[in-house]
Amino acid sequence: MSVNYYLFLSTALFSIGAFGVMFRRNAILKFMCIELMLNAVNLLMVAFSTVWGQAQAQVFVFFIMAVAAAEVAIGLAILMMIFRNIQSTDTSILSKMKW
Amino acid sequence: MRVDYPCFLSTLINHINLYQPQQNMPISEILFWALSAIAVLCALMVVVVKNPIHSALYLILTFFAIAGHYFLLNAHFLAAVHIIVYAGAIMVLFLYIIMMVNLQEAQMDKKRNLFKLVSAIAAGLMMLVLTVAGKQADLTTVTNPATEIGTVESLGTVLFNEFLLPFEISALLFLSAMVGAVLLSKKQLN
Incomplete structure (x- = not known):
């Protein structure tokens, strides 16, 4: 397949992820959509790395996955703490935070 | 510019091309379109579906489709790591949290519909801009694709x-x- 098709596919996935971040009000679902956006970028990076024959890009994808795993652990811990305090993860309630 | 396919796939393609008329799509293209359709549809379902558990399960399906794309791109290591990390670790965490937190989507209010429309338009415009920018990108001058990097x-x-x-x-x-x-x-x- 031409690499252009991968470009369009990951553009579509990234846009769907961005749409979800704006569309859903639940913080956990927003988080899942962020994971989707990260994956769209990863897919494009792997496609480029295969086309150009550069292994460095795949190592970068590996690091992105590592950072995403750490981010999910911390983010879900924060969400659990928020839920324990206000009994909800709805971002329209969370928007009452002052700054 | 053609991306190289995994060894077992390319041998499969050669065998199939021997026995089939040339105008048929190669199996790797069929796989590409099928995996892309699964990925995009499941990604849409993640966003649209009401139940958060279903959303998480659709996201797992999307991740499997993306892992299939990694296989098609010859990135075997990343495909394995992707399944282990995302489907095995991250989504399990998400499912645990969703099951622990009793999620109730708040009642729809009137502002919500306008908000949905605006977010859809914004995301659509972003997709349009990125697609046009990608169409203009000159990606045809690529040389020396290596097969053994993944x-x-x-x-x-x-x-x-x-x-x-x-x-x-x-x-x-x-x-x-x-x-x-x-x-x-x-x-x-x-």
């Missing part, structure tokens, strides 16, 4: 030669993430 061996060589320091720092990142998660999820300090 294997564990070559990636390990690059990782432990060029990226040894970032690798060690990511270990530190994981340690701090673990400490942070434990600290955050404790009910009360001291």
Whole structure:
């Protein structure tokens, strides 16, 4: 397949992820959509790395996955703490935070 | 410019092309379109579906489709790591949290419909801009595609030669993430 098709596919996935971040009000679902956006970028990076024959890009994808795993652990811990305090993860309630 | 396919796939393609008329699509293209359709449809379902558990399950399906794309792109190591990390670790965490937190989507209010429309338009415009920018990108001058870069061996060589320091720092990142998660999820300090 031409690499252009991968470009369009990951553009579509990234846009769907961005749409979800704006569309859903639940913080956990927003988080899942962020994971989707990260994956769209990863897919494009792997496609480029295969086309150009550069292994460095795949190592970068590996690091992105590592950072995403750490981010999910911390983010879900924060969400659990928020839920324990206000009994909800709805971002329209969370928007009452002052700054 | 053609992306190289995995060895077993290319032998399969050769065998199939011997016995079929030439105007048929090669199997790798069929796989590409099928996996793309699964990925995009499941990604849409993640956003649209009401039940958060269903959303998480659709996201797992999307991740499997993306892992299939990694296989098609000859990135075997990343495909395995992707399934292990995303489907095995991250989505399990998400499912646990969704099941622990009793999620109730708040009642729809009138502002909500306008908000939906605006977010759809914004995302659509972003997709339009990115697609046009991608169409204008000149990607046809690529030379020298290597086939053996996605294997564990070559990636390990690059990782432990060029990226040894970032690798060690990511270990530190994981340690701090673990400490942070434990600290955050404790009910009360001291």
